[in-house]
Amino acid sequence: MSEKGRLIVISGPSGAGKSTVVSKAVAERNDVCFSVSVTTRKPRVGEVDGREYFFVDLDRFKEMTDNNELLEHAEYCANSYGTPRAYVEEKTEEGLNVILDIEVQGARQVADKMSDAVKIFIIPPSMDELRNRLEKRGADTQRAIEARLIRAAQEYEEADFYDYLIVNDDADRAAAELSAIITAEKCRFALRKERLENA
């Protein structure tokens, strides 16, 4: 099967358990890889160019945005980050589904530039449960937790462009749903149409 892979865009509030769900789903598949971002940030010890990030200088980053080489980009702590279109296209051409874990605004940029991206929003079962998880995690001050909850509510309001919604009340079920979506999206009629034409 030389079928093209899909770009799988995943968003959801911090504390939704996205990374657990994604790693459970990915563990059972051999047709998935992660998107590698471009950044102007300096590499840290142990980071390898092309593995954690593609490290570029600001001139090259600007060139990439000007040439429409990035599916989305944003600034964070005075550094620029972006998703290189070429990497995504190379991997999907190889038949791999590329997972891009990204915030809602970035996801919307990607959706605008790549209409066939599969967009999945992952949420916790309730805001109360989100608060519980953030408090249990203990990584944030109470004030930071309130800010995260407000941000989550904002993201929910902007999330109507996603294709799928996964409610992470059970990480195994949520991972099974994510995996099913990836499998199903490879079966899209439009993608396999040539199989009919060549039959």
Next chain:
Amino acid sequence: MSEKGRLIVISGPSGAGKSTVVSKAVAERNDVCFSVSVTTRKPRVGEVDGREYFFVDLDRFKEMTDNNELLEHAEYCANSYGTPRAYVEEKTEEGLNVILDIEVQGARQVADKMSDAVKIFIIPPSMDELRNRLEKRGADTQRAIEARLIRAAQEYEEADFYDYLIVNDDADRAAAELSAIITAEKCRFALRKERLENA
């Protein structure tokens, strides 16, 4: 989980292995049932009303078509057959995914009346393989096989309104794809939107 089920419309040429694929997929799920058709044909020995078919007289059948109670209907050997909308709605309300195995023309009628039906086309890997399977099955004369192949080619040309295409070169993989599509289609953002709103 009180999520609504989906109507899953499945078509494909005779000899594609549809029923094998469907029964393998259904065997692993407890959230699937089959659509039960209405017919004007007389019940055969052992057939139970509401199980194999809903048996009605011609007047009632006409009333059903007039009142838009059928998602599709057709004549076959001087009897009328149709898919009752009420049964599909009742089962999907209960959370069951309803499988409807039907020809392309019927599927198109259903698609027109129920825009959220999930439409899946199942094909054999090639026309040569379809011929092999029909010959091996031994149920048809050579002439009937030629007719089936011509019909399959016609159906392929009319199949562009299906959402998904499954190529049955391996029944286990094809069944896994079918099952993944059912799972994925229950995760549609629009269907679960209230989960966000009530969060």
